Amino acid sequence: MELRVTESSETELSIEIAGEDHTFMNVLKGTLLEHDDVSAATYDVNPEQSGGQTEPILTVKTESGVDPLDALEEAAVDVREKAVAFREAFEAAA
Amino acid sequence: MSAEYDVEFVEREDRDARFLVQGITPAFANGIRRAMLADVPTMAIDTVRFVENSSVMFDEQLALRLGLVPLTTPPVGEFVEDDTVTLSIDVEGPATAYSGDLVSSDDLVQPADENVPIIDLKDGQRLEAEADAVLDRGKDHAKHQGGVAVGYRHLQRVAAVEDLPEFEEPDRRIVRGVIEEDGELVPTSEFDHDLSNRYPGQEVTLEDVPNSFVFHVETDGSFSVEELVTRAADTIESRATELENAVQL
Numbered sequence: 001m002e003l004r005v006t007e008s009s010e011t012e013l014s015i016e017i018a019g020e021d022h023t024f025m026n027v028l029k030g031t032l033l034e035h036d037d038v039s040a041a042t043y044d045v046n047p048e049q050s051g052g053q054t055e056p057i058l059t060v061k062t063e064s065g066v067d068p069l070d071a072l073e074e075a076a077v078d079v080r081e082k083a084v085a086f087r088e089a090f091e092a093a094a
Numbered sequence: 095m096s097a098e099y100d101v102e103f104v105e106r107e108d109r110d111a112r113f114l115v116q117g118i119t120p121a122f123a124n125g126i127r128r129a130m131l132a133d134v135p136t137m138a139i140d141t142v143r144f145v146e147n148s149s150v151m152f153d154e155q156l157a158l159r160l161g162l163v164p165l166t167t168p169p170v171g172e173f174v175e176d177d178t179v180t181l182s183i184d185v186e187g188p189a190t191a192y193s194g195d196l197v198s199s200d201d202l203v204q205p206a207d208e209n210v211p212i213i214d215l216k217d218g219q220r221l222e223a224e225a226d227a228v229l230d231r232g233k234d235h236a237k238h239q240g241g242v243a244v245g246y247r248h249l250q251r252v253a254a255v256e257d258l259p260e261f262e263e264p265d266r267r268i269v270r271g272v273i274e275e276d277g278e279l280v281p282t283s284e285f286d287h288d289l290s291n292r293y294p295g296q297e298v299t300l301e302d303v304p305n306s307f308v309f310h311v312e313t314d315g316s317f318s319v320e321e322l323v324t325r326a327a328d329t330i331e332s333r334a335t336e337l338e339n340a341v342q343l
Binding site for chain 1: 098099100101102103113115118119120121122124125126128129132133233320323324327328330331333334335336337338340341342
């Protein structure tokens with residue numbers, strides 16, 4: 001997973017997350033939107049054959065005073081916790 | 095924030111199961127589904143060396159057919175990508191070569207089904223080949239797809255509202271999946287997917303239960319449903335961990 005920041009300001013961040021697809025990006029976006037300090041989150045990805053930018057680009061906007069990179073890190077932790085919680089709940093039922 | 099999930103099995107067999115997950119967002123449910131299809135590695139034949147092929151099919155066609163034979167996938171940690179397992183096949187006509195004729199060099203990697211036909215050999219025709227199986231993901235080739243029919247539907251809550259007028263022709267009310275009835279989970283196959291069978295002469299309401307999804311998971315035999323689901327959750331976890339570490343740098 002290679003990260004490359006394409007645009008960055010105090011409350012807005014665009015970051016390319018190489019090697020990922022909708023599987024992870026949509027989970028990440030959904031988790032970012034659950035975050036209280038995130039005012040907007042989206043990602044864009046183009047088909048492989050389209051040429052140009054084909055890696056997904058995640059854009060995060062935060063409320064003032066919150067670094068979007070911190071929000072992204074917290075979202076990553078949330079996704080990990082979700083995956084662990086899901087596996088544990090599943091194993092408990094299995 | 096940590097999510098609380100609640101999982102309950104509705105139907106359960108080794109290769110086929112239905113289970114309800116409560117408290118899951120649509121985004122995460124779809125992530126799990128996609129991970130089961132494309133991101134859980136399985137073993138499949140990738141390279142074939144033909145010693146003799148006097149059958150009616152080209153080597154390439156047979157290689158594709160061999161590749162599509164589901165192989166049992168060893169537990170996590172036994173194999174890494176690029177490890178290979180050799181399987182050999184030697185069948186002489188008149189006979190049909192089946193997946194069960196494949197002889198594996200490793201007990202952990204065996205054909206998941208014995209009865210997949212590979213080629214019908216006529217008198218005097220022979221197939222002798224050596225094949226290397228590798229671990230890869232469904233994203234790269236469908237033969238590495240462990241889940242063959244993976245999907246989910248909203249859990250649906252049914253409630254009877256009132257009796258239909260006595261002489262009204264009852265309409266069929268088709269619903270598929272699993273319904274919730276006073277807290278009980280009922281697969282719709284129990285009443286032929288038709289609510290008018292279960293509630294004759296009554297008007298019923300049907301609503302999706304938010305954040306409750308009934309997954310239907312079927313595997314190709316590479317591993318059990320439990321393995322597939324836990325490994326799919328693991329792939330998402332590992333990518334989240336990777337992102338976490340990458341952001342911290």
